[in-house]
Amino acid sequence: MRLGYTLAMNEEQSALTQPSAVDASAASSRETPGAATSGNRPPAAAGGSSWPGLLAGVAFIAVGALGWQVYELRTGVAQVRTEVAQRITSSEAAAGEARTLLRQQQDSLASLQGKIGALEAQVAATEGQAAALQSLYQEFSRNREDRAIAEAEQAVSVAAQQLQLAGNADAALIALQGAESRLAAQDRGQLLPLRRALVHDIDRLKATPQVDVQGIALRLEGLLEAVDSLPLAFAGELAPNAPAAGSAAAAGDVPALEFVKALARDIWHELVALVRVERLDQSEPVLLSPAQSTFLRENLKIRLLTARLALLARDGRTFAADLAQAHGWISRFFDQRDEKVQKALAALTELQTTQVRVEQPSPTESIAALRMLQARGAESGGKPTPDASSPARPAPAGKGAEPARPAANGGAR
Structure with missing residues (x-):
């Protein structure tokens, strides 16, 4: 645009320095008497004097065309200036609107950044609570597992005592079956070897003949x-004699002779009772x-x-x-x-002939499984177990941190 404006100015200067059409016509009129005086010359000289007029006409036409071009150029320059001014005005209005929108966006971004900071703080607090709950759950799970192992150990100890001291296989079976059922309720893979050992010991006890x-x-x-x-x-002992007892009871009702006979029988029975003869099979x-x-x-x-x-x-x-x-x-x-x-x-x-003592099998497999679980728990007791289910999160930004704002004047022009 500046190049076109410079060309237009140069053309205007050249047009101002050029002689006008009036000056050209005056010059031609001044030269006309000379031409008239030269009419008395021969024809060859007259044909040679027509060139200045022709040149003057061409110059007049060129000056007119140049003036027309200058006029058109001025008109175009004015239109271009008007259009450029309009575009500059519209660009400045658009830039003002853009600056206003930018300020609004920056305010919204700052508000959103504050909300994000608050949300990140809440997320951090929630993560802390989740970590605490996870640690409590792991501790509770370890406590449940330790309690199940302790109960199983107590049941196995009772079963071993019943088998070794009292030989009571029924009580030992009840203790081992109770421990196995409690471990089955836990449904933990770590306790599977202990359950397998308990089942083997129970089967061995059931296969052993028992004493009623x-x-x-x-x-x-x-x-x-x-x-x-x-x-x-x-x-x-003397065999009872009913008639003798009956005669003594009825002594007052019989005559004196019958009473004497009854008395004699009683005396005889007493004498017979003093001596007794029996057959003995023992020496x-x-x-x-x-x-x-x-x-x-x-x-x-x-x-x-x-x-x-x-x-x-x-x-x-x-x-x-x-x-x-x-x-x-x-x-x-x-x-x-x-x-x-x-x-x-x-x-x-x-x-x-009844055999009251039967060699009962000892729950050795259950005892060995218990020792293995206790040793494994002692080894992993001091090592913290990381929570693989919760992914690592970046540290939340502080509430006062503000995002970098773009320059306000950088995008205006």
Whole structure:
């Protein structure tokens, strides 16, 4: 635009320095008398004098064309100036609007940055709470796992004591099955080896032949209750004589002769009772007084009670010895012709052949699995477990941090 403006100014200067058409016509009129005086010359000289006029006409036409061009150029320059001014005005208005929008955007950006800072602070607080909850959950999970392991260890210890000390496989099975069910409720992969070991020990206990302790104890209880009703071999009791007792009762109603006869029968019966003849199958008859018979029955009960205690303690030797002693006493001091005595002797003979002690397997696999879990927990106890589920987040910016604002004048022009 500046180049066109410079060209227009040069053309105007050249047009001002050029002679005008009036000056050209005056010059031609001044030269005309000379031309007229030269009319008396020969024709060759007249043909040569027409060139100045032709040149003057061409110059006039050129000056007119140049003036027209200058006029058109001025008109175009004025239009260009007007258009440029309008465009500059519209550009300045657009730049003002852009500056206004930029200030509004900067204010909005600052407000959003403040809100983002507040949200980041809330996110940081939420992350802190989540980390605290995660640590609490991990601690609670570890506590649950440790508690489950402790309960399983206690159950295995009880089962081992029942098997080794009392030989009670049923109680050991109950303890191991309870521990296995509690571990199944936990449903944790770390406890799977312990559950597998418990299941193996339970299967081994179930496969081992068991002693019917309760059944044997009930049979011994029946023998204890029957001791008081067993008849002795030498009771020394006189058979009742009903007619003699009846005659004595009715002595006041019979005549004197009948009374004498009844009295004589009573005396005879008393004399007969003094001497008693019985057939004995034993070579050494034992006569017991009432006090001795009471002591015999009590000692027999004590033997049966000690046999029951030996049964509960799985002491087969003491159990068999007590039953043999009780069998010998019953066969020696009690009447073997009685049915109760025969049943008691048969029961004692059968119980003597009963095996009350069976080698029970120890829960070794469960104990080994417990030791392995405890050792693993002791190794990983001091190492913190990072939370892989929560990704790392950048540190939130402070609330006072402001974003870099662009220059206000940089985009205006």
